[in-house]
Every structure is written in C-alpha cells, then in structure tokens.
Amino acid sequence: xxxxxxxxxxxxxxxxxxxxxxxxxxxxxxxxxxxxxxxxxxxxxxxxxxxxxxxxxxxxxxxxxxxxxxxxxxxxxxxxxxxxxxxxxxxxxxxxxxxxxxxxxxxxxxxxxxxxxxxxxxxxxxxxxxxxxxxxxxxxxxxxxxxxxxxxxxxxxxxxxxxxxxxxxxxxxxxxxxxxxxxxxxxxxxxxxxxxxxxx
Numbered sequence: 001x002x003x004x005x006x007x008x009x010x011x012x013x014x015x016x017x018x019x020x021x022x023x024x025x026x027x028x029x030x031x032x033x034x035x036x037x038x039x040x041x042x043x044x045x046x047x048x049x050x051x052x053x054x055x056x057x058x059x060x061x062x063x064x065x066x067x068x069x070x071x072x073x074x075x076x077x078x079x080x081x082x083x084x085x086x087x088x089x090x091x092x093x094x095x096x097x098x099x100x101x102x103x104x105x106x107x108x109x110x111x112x113x114x115x116x117x118x119x120x121x122x123x124x125x126x127x128x129x130x131x132x133x134x135x136x137x138x139x140x141x142x143x144x145x146x147x148x149x150x151x152x153x154x155x156x157x158x159x160x161x162x163x164x165x166x167x168x169x170x171x172x173x174x175x176x177x178x179x180x181x182x183x184x185x186x187x188x189x190x191x192x193x194x195x196x197x198x199x200x
C-alpha cells in the first residue's frame with residue numbers, strides 16, 4: 001500500500017512539474033511576453049546602424065515596434081528610425097520601413113583618376129544624404145527575450161549625387177561611378193542582436 005502511495009505521489013509530482021515547465025515556457029511565447037523595450041547592436045551594408053552601431057526597439061502594440069539606430073559607416077555618422085512589423089510573437093519573418101540620415105563629412109582627400117588620364121589627390125565633401133529603407137528579415141529568439149536577426153532590403157536614395165568636388169578637378173567616369181556606389185543607397189544587408197529588458 002505504501003509503495004503504491006509513493007508511486008502515485010511521484011507520478012503526481014512529475015506531472016505537476018512538467019505542466020509547470022510547459023506553462024512557463026509557453027508563457028514566454030505569448031504576445032504579452034514579448035519585450036516592450038530592447039537594446040541591440042547591428043552591422044551591415046546600408047543597414048540602419050551603418051557599419052556598426054547600437055539600436056533600440058520599443059514595442060507599440062503586440063507585433064508592431066518603433067526602431068531606432070545610430071552608427072558609423074563610410075559616409076560618417078548615420079541616424080535611423082522606422083517601424084518593424086513582426087508576423088509572429090515567436091520570432092520569424094518581419095518587415096520594416098524607415099528613414100536614415102547621414103550628415104556627411106567635409107574636407108576629405110581621396111586619390112582618384114581624372115579625365116586627363118592621371119591620378120591625383122582630390123579634395124571633396126560628402127554631402128548630407130537620406131534614404132528610405134524597405135526591408136524584410138528573420139529573427140531567432142535566444143532565450144526568453146533576446147533575438148538574433150538577419151535582414152535584407154533596399155535603401156532608396158533621396159538624392160542623385162551626395163558628394164561634391166571642391167578643388168575643381170574633373171573626375172574620370174570610373175571615379176564618379178565609385179563615389180556614386182559609396183554614397184548611401186542600394187542593397188541592404190544586415191545582422192545583429194537585441195537584448196530585451198521588460199515585458200508587457
């Protein structure tokens with residue numbers, strides 16, 4: 001009799017702990033368990049954090065978040081803001097739209113080919129540049145509130161030319177094409193981590 005009672009108590013305890021663990025795990029996969037606020041770090045090409053920089057996410061409603069980023073890239077500093085729409089509270093596919101602004105840099109010197117056929121040091125300015133960013137990505141939940149993400153998309157430049165030669169040099173077409181490629185805009189490739197702090 002005692003043996004049967006011990007077996008019943010053991011099975012009951014096991015089932016109870018299993019149910020508690022399942023409830024605890026599922027609780028962190030509900031919409032109300034998603035982090036309301038998260039800090040992150042990202043890197044990429046035409047990414048909202050530029051080559052490297054921090055990010056912040058603030059969840060407005062269950063699957064919609066405000067996103068901001070600050071970074072340093074080939075055009076100097078970049079500041080970005082936008083919206084992220086998740087398709088699932090468990091991670092997975094998401095879509096984003098936003099705007100990035102780089103104030104540019106002045107008094108730069110670069111060795112560039114000229115129309116005369118020679119190569120020499122050219123003085124130029126990187127002008128302020130903005131892009132409208134459309135992207136899609138995939139996030140992987142790591143633990144309860146942290147994520148790793150990969151994303152791609154396209155940054156639509158708001159200006160045709162975001163640089164200016166200041167010493168009167170006549171650049172060769174190859175130099176012009178190079179500068180146009182370097183300026184903000186084009187394919188977006190990015191990855192990063194976010195670290196959640198609070199929940200709804």
